[in-house]
Amino acid sequence: MATVIAHRGYAGVAPENTVGAAVRAAAADGTTMIEIDVQPAACGTPVVIHDERLEEPRDGRPLTDASGFVWETDLETLQSARVLGTDETVPTLTEFLEAIPESVGVNVELKTPGTTTLDLRIGESLPEADRDDRREAWTPFVERVVDACGAFDGELLFSSFCEGALAAVREIDPAYAAAPLVFDDLEAGLEIARRYDCEAIHPPRNAIAGTELAETSYVGFPGGKPEIDVxxxxxxxxxxxxxxxxxNWHQYDQLAAAGVDGIIADYPRLGVPSSGR
Structure with a gap:
């Protein structure tokens, strides 16, 4: 049976990437790990939030009641920004980790070091000439993230769509597990995993050969038989x-039957036997 990783603290049932979501996710049956997104506030402090702008839409409502780029916003404003119309606010990474038991692991996705998506080289396996530059761009923020994680004794896994972020993790503290997130290029993801001897790789749900999901398109990755059995x-x-x-449970069951190790999910209890769901 595949382990269940709570996507943003089970974003389908709770305000994503918040302390409240984390506490609820950690208490849910079958949760092995919580996946979160981190980026810097204006002062450089790592905060837990997915989108680069605070007002990005979620099903017709803004992510928070604040606006602007996260990395241009002061920490006080972020910590008072209400998430999805609830009383939950944007937490620092330290606050988030302090709120959950160390029996539950955390997958820390490194979203941005404080720059737009145009500069991040998302999903690319970088040519050698560009690797040092991209690593150096990420290093100051990743140092802050690793420092914030130092007091957490539970399992930690760092992931990113950006090679530069993983290169920085490996240089700063190679003892931490790391994983490239694959966007639309499976070979690039595998190359990055080999380059940094990553413990894991995170492909999209339709990249697993032999499943019905492989016939459907998903976030830029086309449907059809994958060229590589990742x-x-x-x-x-x-x-x-x-x-x-x-x-949903149907997607979970397909992927678990195919033999994947972990499934990042929006809803809890998908890994619980069908009679108990």
């Missing part, structure tokens, strides 16, 4: 495969 290749190389993002 599950087979990653397992042959000794890497864990955690798939994102699952929305």
């Amino acid at each position: 599950l087979e290749v990653a397992h042959d190389e000794g890497r864990t495969v955690n798939v994102w993002t699952v929305a």
Whole structure:
């Protein structure tokens, strides 16, 4: 049975990336790990939030009642910004980790070091000439993230769509587990995993060969038989495969039957036997 990783603290049932969501997710049956997104406030403090702008829409409502780029916003404003119309606010990474038991792991996704998506080289396997530059761009923020994680004794896994972020993690503290997030290029993801000897790889849910999901398009990754059996290749190389993002039990069951190791899910209890869901 595949382990369940709570996507943003089970964003389908709670205000995403908040302390309240984390506490609820940690208490849910079957939760092995909580996946969160981090980026810097204007002062450089790591905060837990997904989108680069505070007012990005979620099903017709803004993510928070504040506006502007996260990394241009002062920490006090972020910590008082209400998430999705609730009383939950944007937490610092330290506050988030302090609120959950160390029996539940945390997958820290490094979203941005404080720059727009145009500069991040998302999903790319970088040519050698660009790697040092991208690592150096991420290093100051990743140092702050690693420092904030230092007091947490539970399992930690760092992931990112950006090679520069993973390169910075490996340089700062190679003892932490790392995983490239795959966007639309499976070979690039595998190359990055090999380059930094990553413990895991995180492909999208329709990239797993032999499933019905592989016939459907998802977030830019086209449907049809995948050109690479990423599950087979990653397992042959000794890497864990955690798939994102699952929305229902039917999708969970397909991927678990295919043999993936972990499933990043929006809803709790998907890994609980069907009689107990």
